[in-house]
Amino acid sequence: MRLNVTVNGEPREVDGVWEGESLLSALREHLDLPGSKNACEQGECGSCSVYLDGALVCACLVLAGQAEGREVVTVEGIADGEELHEIQRTFVEAGAVQCGFCTPGLIVASHDLLRRNPRPTDPEIREALAGNLCRCTGYEKILDAVRLAAERLS
Amino acid sequence: MQILQPGTWREALEMKTAHPEAVPIAGGTDVMVDVNFDRLRPAAMLDLTRVPELTAWEREDGRLRIGAGVTYTRLIADLGDELPGLAIASRTVGSPQIRNRGTVGGNLGTGSPAGDGLPPLFASDADVELASTAGTRVIPVAEFVTGPKRTALREDELIAAFLMPPAAGPQQFAKIGTRNAMVIAVCSLALALWPEERRVTACIGSAGPTPIRATEAEAFIAGVLEERDLWLAPDSLPESAARRFGELVEGAARPIDDVRGTASYRHHALGVLARRTLTWAWEAHRCG
Ligand SMILES: Cc1cc2nc3c(=O)[nH]c(=O)nc-3n(C[C@H](O)[C@H](O)[C@H](O)COP(=O)(O)OP(=O)(O)OC[C@H]3O[C@@H](n4cnc5c(N)ncnc54)[C@H](O)[C@@H]3O)c2cc1C
Ligand code: FES
Ligand code: FES
Numbered sequence: 001m002r003l004n005v006t007v008n009g010e011p012r013e014v015d016g017v018w019e020g021e022s023l024l025s026a027l028r029e030h031l032d033l034p035g036s037k038n039a040c041e042q043g044e045c046g047s048c049s050v051y052l053d054g055a056l057v058c059a060c061l062v063l064a065g066q067a068e069g070r071e072v073v074t075v076e077g078i079a080d081g082e083e084l085h086e087i088q089r090t091f092v093e094a095g096a097v098q099c100g101f102c103t104p105g106l107i108v109a110s111h112d113l114l115r116r117n118p119r120p121t122d123p124e125i126r127e128a129l130a131g132n133l134c135r136c137t138g139y140e141k142i143l144d145a146v147r148l149a150a151e152r153l154s
Numbered sequence: 155m156q157i158l159q160p161g162t163w164r165e166a167l168e169m170k171t172a173h174p175e176a177v178p179i180a181g182g183t184d185v186m187v188d189v190n191f192d193r194l195r196p197a198a199m200l201d202l203t204r205v206p207e208l209t210a211w212e213r214e215d216g217r218l219r220i221g222a223g224v225t226y227t228r229l230i231a232d233l234g235d236e237l238p239g240l241a242i243a244s245r246t247v248g249s250p251q252i253r254n255r256g257t258v259g260g261n262l263g264t265g266s267p268a269g270d271g272l273p274p275l276f277a278s279d280a281d282v283e284l285a286s287t288a289g290t291r292v293i294p295v296a297e298f299v300t301g302p303k304r305t306a307l308r309e310d311e312l313i314a315a316f317l318m319p320p321a322a323g324p325q326q327f328a329k330i331g332t333r334n335a336m337v338i339a340v341c342s343l344a345l346a347l348w349p350e351e352r353r354v355t356a357c358i359g360s361a362g363p364t365p366i367r368a369t370e371a372e373a374f375i376a377g378v379l380e381e382r383d384l385w386l387a388p389d390s391l392p393e394s395a396a397r398r399f400g401e402l403v404e405g406a407a408r409p410i411d412d413v414r415g416t417a418s419y420r421h422h423a424l425g426v427l428a429r430r431t432l433t434w435a436w437e438a439h440r441c442g
Contacts, residue, residue, distance in 0.1 A: 001157070019155035019199070020189050041190040043183055043252055044336065055227075055254040061186040062255070063179060065157040066203050109250070130335030131249020 008077030222259025239325030
């Protein structure tokens with residue numbers, strides 16, 4: 001089938017998307033946006049987190065056709081061209097990136113948190129990131145990165 | 155696979171009549187897992203996310219009528235004050251990403267005994283509104299969920315909404331799991347006080363083929379409150395009454411052993427949850 005979707009501000013049209021395909025697969029396999037990661041395909045890990053019409057969702061649980069005519073923002077759309085977003089910079093600075101597989105999802109989820117709540121408490125950060133798994137960092141440095149970004153952004 | 159995308163409720167019902175085999179998809183948080191893992195390959199899917207009627211809620215004869223497509227996130231934000239029990243349960247569902255997509259309509263459609271939205275609906279004697287091109291029927295939620303992942307939904311029908319009274323007193327929900335987020339309940343309990351009717355309702359989740367109302371426990375505690383005239387002169391609950399209430403809830407459960415926990419652990423945990431939620435709710439009632 002054909003899919004029309006605005007991704008990172010740009011209207012896109014792709015053919016050959018299978019009707020049962022997820023938005024995650026459409027992004028990675030048809031729209032050349034491999035930033036969102038595929039780790040579990042069952043909503044458990046959050047590595048595929050994107051915005052769909054402004055709401056944080058797991059792209060693996062959205063049927064591609066459900067995104068027809070809608071707006072998607074992926075991790076590729078968080079940076080301003082080559083210029084990293086503050087949240088991306090603090091992840092690097094705080095050492096919150098090890099293998100990096102979870103990072104795209106955590107960047108989008110942290111972005112969503114700070115947009116809604118610019119000065120989150122620690123429990124609020126933990127709650128907001130509860131749907132994102134990281135197998136490497138032990139989360140402490142991720143919390144550091146989000147705290148630092150909150151401080152710098154507000 | 156065909157994807158049907160109705161833009162109105164009428165159109166959705168007509169498509170369901172024409173394609174009874176089409177699998178409805180709302181937030182997709184249950185359906186897509188099965189599609190991704192090749193467990194589900196329907197000939198057609200009926201995407202309900204473009205039907206505006208399903209995401210509306212309104213007041214109707216003193217009750218709230220909530221569209222099947224209202225997400226957990228919106229339930230918490232818009233109806234948290236009026237449906238505190240369901241809102242607490244909603245906050246325990248998955249993660250922000252899951253709550254932004256998942257709906258109570260989908261929780262009902264799946265009909266899992268572990269669905270966290272269901273015990274609060276049972277405890278409030280909610281009704282489910284089902285519709286087809288042939289008409290609409292409204293049935294009690296306890297008749298809608300007929301077994302583990304089995305419901306009374308007919309092939310040509312869709313879930314339109316659920317109806318429940320706004321809280322008339324404190325409500326609670328508690329859930330056991332291995333962490334605070336992203337867990338399927340090992341067991342859960344929803345509890346509500348209805349001071350004007352002098353009733354306490356309690357429903358067990360994830361410890362039986364369907365959610366189970368603990369009717370004996372409800373009758374017992376109503377009796378104690380009546381006998382001691384506690385509704386009128388709210389005093390602390392006698393500890394022995396809370397304990398007995400817990401035992402009766404424990405006894406009403408029909409759990410099995412599975413990967414998440416043993417039956418005997420579930421019995422025990424439900425007794426504890428019952429005692430705690432009753433005490434919390436009663437203290438909230440007492441202290442206004
Ligand atoms: C990572 C993860 C964590 C989760 N955690 C929890 C949890 O903590 N607690 C919990 O209870 N659940 C949990 N779930 C399960 C799921 O999120 C819920 O059951 C949710 O309520 C499903 O809603 P949905 O809109 O996404 O349903 P969908 O997946 O779209 O649909 C579910 C079922 O309902 C049917 N359906 C949907 N809408 C209608 C309608 N209007 N008419 C007729 N049939 C309909 C569908 O055909 C399907 O059979 C989790 C799922 C995931 C992936
Ligand atoms: S790949 Fe979507 S949540 Fe894991
Ligand atoms: S850095 Fe490796 S999974 Fe998070």
